[in-house]
Amino acid sequence: MTEKRALFIIFGGSGDLAQRKLYPALYGLYYQGRLAKHFAVIGTARRPWTDDHYHDVIKQSLVGAPGSAHQKAEFADHFYYQSHDVTDAAHYVTLRDLAAKLDQQYALDGNRVFYMAMAPRFFATIAEHVKSEKLLSDKGFNRLIVEKPFGRDFASAKQLNDDISQAFTENQIYRIDHYLGKEMVQDIMPLRFANPLFEHVWSKDFIDNIQITLAEDIGVEERAGYYETAGALRDMVQNHIFQIIAMLTMEKPVKYDAPSIHAAKRAVLADIKPYTPAQVHANFVRGQYVGGDNVGLSYREEDNIASDSTVETYVAGRVDIANDRWQGVPIYLRTGKKLAEKQSRIDIVFKPTENNILPTAGDTSVGSDVLTLIIEPETGMHLTLNGKAIGVSDAVSPFTLDHALDQDELAKAPEAYQRLMLNILEGNKLTFTHWQELAASWHFIDAIRTVWDNDGADGLAFYNSGTMGPREADELLARDNRQWVWQGPAAD
Known part of the structure; x- marks a missing residue:
């Protein structure tokens, strides 16, 4: 060493x-x-x-x-x-x-x-x-x-980038996104590109939809002053979720090095086009938590929060990528505070079998295969497949292959910041964010932010603390005849 x-x-x-x-x-x-x-x-x-x-x-x-x-x-x-x-x-x-x-x-x-x-x-x-x-x-x-936060919008982010670029070159600038240092996020590329089982089916031909959930069970706590100026869209979607989207959907880099990976990420982010106001209303939901018995204060009752605040503590949305690999595959995202349970996860939902010839166990169709990456608080992955139901029946029933890191393995996995600090010392920019990636995500986020700011309180959905968020987030998928894979702790 x-x-x-x-x-x-x-x-x-x-x-x-x-x-x-x-x-x-x-x-x-x-x-x-x-x-x-x-x-x-x-x-x-x-x-x-x-x-x-x-x-x-x-x-x-x-x-x-x-x-x-x-x-x-x-x-x-x-x-x-x-x-x-x-x-x-x-x-x-x-x-x-x-x-x-x-x-x-x-x-x-x-x-x-x-x-x-x-x-x-x-x-x-x-x-x-x-x-x-x-x-x-x-x-x-x-x-x-x-x-982070690296700016409040594209204009301020560009000004900030221009300012620090007076003293440092792009190669010398390391923009930290700590999610990129998490063990299961680091596992996305090996999973995709070192396994023919997944590499050859990672496209619209086999994947029905992708779901990204970054759920928190706490409120704003000591970050109220920051949160009133940011909200969930800027705090979580513009950086963490967009970086995860890029890693899940980019084309295979020509080499496993930072320049090649950043080039692949920039290319796919360029294929996510900013929404029109009508598309924002159709594809994104914003919510704010309210309190009650045994669940604490409402957001508007927290210290240093305006009593009429329209800042969102929850976001759900649909993102579409306009390229040959992903055309027509929705990427659903959601993140929020005061939800039922802390959990960060990615669910890759594959298309169901067509022309199924096998009997099913009480359902009218065979379920979809689902690959789930659990980022935190546990660390591991599940692959849900279809097999024969236990017993004399020939019916098809789902079962799950589980891989969870045990305590010894988790002890060997560095905390995200430790991994990132080592990457900095090594000059390895693979786990950091390039300016052009930030610029692309800000263009998309700015279009949403502008609509919401103009709407004011109109369209703000309220949800009870300790739930999975507003019903409008479920309706977002229901209109596409889909539902969230993870329904919350009560469903596990």
């Missing part, structure tokens, strides 16, 4: 993202030996912390992680804190001097990773000063990590 060398400069080093995700992810690499002696981290934020206090914060973020207290203390000793005003050029000079000192102290070969774990409104300012105050290394690599 080769040790990685780099200096991490984390803007927003005192924040929630850094403490919940980044520090545990870096520690995971350290515990595995992928980071050892030759790394250092500078955390920057406005708070006037000392290095010793910063080390205590780091160690607190690792409670429950494997390893001894001594290992965690040695890890924390690689961290340095600088109180920093991102608008003050003089602070970047201090940061540059500290970076140069640590580069020499830890023999980092000039490799630098800049992580923007702050609000996007600061990204342009940080990028400008990183360039003007000469923090970019001239002998190692320079890599910029950008978190």
